[in-house]
Structure formats: structure tokens, C-alpha cells
Amino acid sequence: MGRAPCCAKVGLHKGPWTTKEDALLTKYVQAHGEGQWKSLPKKAGLLRCGKSCRLRWMNYLRPDIKRGNITQEEDDLIIRLHSLLGNRWSLIAGRLPGRTDNEIKNYWNTHLLKKMQRNQQTCDVTTDHDEQEQPKKKNNNKKKKRNNKEKKNDKKKGTNNDDKEEEEKIQVYLPKAIRIKALNLPRTDSGSFTYESNSSNGSQQKEGTQQVTNNNNNNNNVVCEVGEKGENDGFGHDYDYDLVNVERLEMECESYFDTCGDHGTLDRLYDEYLQLLNMDVCNYEFDSSFVESFFDSNNN
Template identity: 45%
Template sequence: MGRAPCCAKEGLRKGPWSSLEDSLLTNYINQHGEGHWRSLPLNAGLLRCGKSCRLRWVNYLRPGIKRGNFCEDEDDLIVRLHSLLGNRWSLIAGRLPGRTDNEIKNYWNTHLVKKLKNAGIDPKPLKNFPRRKKTHKEGKKCKSQNSKGQSVQVEKIKVFAPKPIRISCVNSRDNSFENDTLSTSTCSSNSNFEEVDAGKEKENEVNFLARDLDFGELLKGDEFCDEFLMGESCNFSKCLFSLDDNMVEKVYQEYLLLLS
């Protein structure tokens, strides 16, 4: 099947966004919400393709985006998640509130790979993590396959989905990290985040389908999972466990539930 181009290229602007374009896009989305990217540029009076608008919004204009240096703890988390997930930047970004997949990807390629190589570490993932196969919109039943490959209707499972946390480490190596981003154990103290998190409080409980959850692979007895969560060298895990053992257990149980 052929695929239509995302937009007619003629007459559309490319390259860096001007502040006027940014404000047009921001104002439009503030009024009408995200989505309908294809028709958005026309409605917002932008000479850009929808894809470009979406990217600009998601990676730069969206409220709550944290810009600036990554702290050591974020480095640790990215490295650890990358070793586990590979180049699944959107998944990794999902565990780093305020960071975008694009930013993490760039940071990985420009900083972390170099840093790891200098430290004599091979920055390759420990394992090829399966790519997402399918997702389903919330609020729908959908078809799935059972162990015999038969198509079955699956009720979506409502599970506890913990809000991504920013770890507050007692033994943080970077004081600026604490000063700049941390004061609580659950999220950044950045005011933008607080606003966003408050607005999304209800999203702490979201719907998943077990087979959609890539982290499900973590629980299939792989050694690296244990290493990931319990490794001696893991600053992240130390922080995590020291903060809230129940929460970790909760997440673990959640994954088990999804796989059952």
C-alpha cells in the first residue's frame, strides 16, 4: 500500500522556528488542545507541515519540558534504561519527567556514549529489547491472541501506573541536582512540573493491556533484570529502594499482574 506524503511540500517552511511561529502554535494548542496535526498548521495559520508542528510542540514548546544539563542521576538512569531497553527513547523518556525522547537521544549520542567509552564500558544494550508491536486506545475492548494463537477479546486491565519519579538521593553526587530539581521524593521541584503533575494527577491510574507493556519482558526471569534492579553499582536502585520499598514492590506486582 502506498503511503501519502504527510503534507504537500510546496510552500511550506522548513528549518528553525521563529518566535512568531512558536507563539502561533502555542496559542492554538492552548485553545484547541493537541492532536489533529495534519489540519493544525492550516487552522493555526502556520506554513509548516503537521509533523513539524507536532515535533516542535512535543520537543520544545510543551509545558513542563525541562531544559538544560542532565544531572548524574539522570545519566545513571538513562544508561541503565538504555542497557535494558536499547534505543527505545520514548520509553526511556517516559521515566524521566520533563525530558523528551529527542533530547535523551541527542544526549546519549553526544555525551553518554563518549562517557561510557571513556570509562571502558560498551554502551550496547544488554539485550535486544522487543519493539512495541501494538497499542490500543484507551476505553476500547480489543482483540488479542491467546497462547494458542487464537484471537480473543481482551478486557483492558486497569492497573496502578506510578507517576514517573525523580529520585531524591541522600548521597547525590551533585548538589546542584538537589538544589535545582529536587526537594521531594516523587517529582522535580520545578514549578512547571508541579503544575503539569497536578493537572495529570488523574493519569496515575491509566489503562494498559498486558501485551502492550514493554516492561513485561523484564519479568521473564532474565538475569539482567535482577542486575538492573539490584545491582551494587546502581545508584538509581539504591535511591529507589531507600525511598520506598513498597512502591517498588507495587510496580513489580503490577508487572506480574500484566503478565499473568
């Protein structure tokens, strides 16, 4: 059983893509469409593994990729979605047109994590307990960077600090990612839900669309009217997203579960959140009321 690693083939290019490779891949995908990643490199004349091609296309070459800085609205939305979904980057990316899961993951790890840590430091009424718990993540981050450096140095020096690192490992309890199998929602290129306009060209993704179309495999389309709405996120911010907002996600899920009557996945998700909220180890600010209302509405 098991699969042979697709990139183990000898003679395949690795590392940064050249403009020539980009051009070949773009040309091929434009001519033949996405998919068949395994056989694509051969057909396109690329010395890359299919996985690498897919990644390059999805994260960089797709024409609908929005490049440039993350806006404040997107920033807020990412934080809010992360509080709801955890590290489900592709789901989060699906709510941000033109953004990729990889981009959001990187942005979270490099910007938002620090931002939230800063906020927590300034806002928290610090107790001794908090002071002990909070730096864990921060230290972990720094540790990673330090480890990279150490590894580099180790390479030079020929030493190995792995045993020491093992001792120092700090256990951080984070929710285990579970896939929402039951949600057969249409996906964007990045593998997440998509939302479509009511126009004849239903495949075109549009920003600020007014309807959310929710297709499942039985062709039971669930269409939710979605209006722009200012709301409070429970953290004291007012939101008026031009982008797809969290409310839409709730509505989509609500509609879906109403249709199929499957609450098992939501129950699991809710259990996961409850466990997390009960765990004092993460010292992480959850908007529990928001989460609870989300699940309550689906269970009623």
C-alpha cells in the same frame, strides 16, 4: 497503499522555527489542545506540516519541558533504563519528567555513549579480542561525522564515495526495537507511561510522587505503593532516586502482567536479551542479573 509523505507539500516551511511560528503554535495548542496535528497548521495559520508542528510542540514548546543540563541522577537513570529497555527513547523519557525522547536520544548519543566507552576502556581487562571489538562503535561514530564532512566536500567537489562507504560498512548487531503493544499504560505527552498523584487533579504530573497509577483500557487501575529506596544497580552504584526509578517500572510491568496474564511480550523481550547476551559482537556491559530478575519476577 502507503502514505504520501506529509512534508512533501510544496510551499511549506522547513528548517528552524521562528519565534512568530512558535507563538502561533503555542497560542493555538493552548486554546484548542493537542491532537489533530494534520489540520492544526491550517487552523493555526502556520505554513508547516502537522508532523513538524507536533514535533516542535512536543520537544520544545510544551510548558512542562525541563530545560538545562541533565543531572547526575538523570544521567544514571538513563544509563540504567537503557540497559533495560534499549533504544526505546520515549519509554526512557517517560521516566524522566520534563525530558523529551529527542533530548535523551541526543544526550545518549553525544554524552553517554562516549562516557561508557571511556569507562570501558579504563575498566576493561583488555584482551586482544576486546581491543578488536570495542573500537567498532567508536569508529562508527567517527565515521558518521567523517561522512558528513565528506558529503559536504563531495557536494563541493562533485564526487561520490558511496561505493567505498558501502564496502567499509561494519555490521553492528543491536536489538531490534519492538513495541510493547500489550502495555496500555497511560501516556505522557511524549508518548510514554505517566504516573499520577492521588490528588483530585489526577492529570497533573508530579515529580517524586508516591504512587504509580496504572490504567489499562478496562479501567482496572493498578496502584502500586512506591517508596524512596536506596538500591544498588549491580554496577556498584547506590541509587536513591528522587525521580521515578526503575523499580517503579518493574512494578508497573509486574502489576500489569499479573492483571492480564500476558507474558508473550516479556518472553520476546527476554529472548531478545538472551540473544544479545550470547552475542559477543557488541562487547557491551549488560547487567544480566538485573534483567533476569526482572523477567523472573514476572514469570513466577
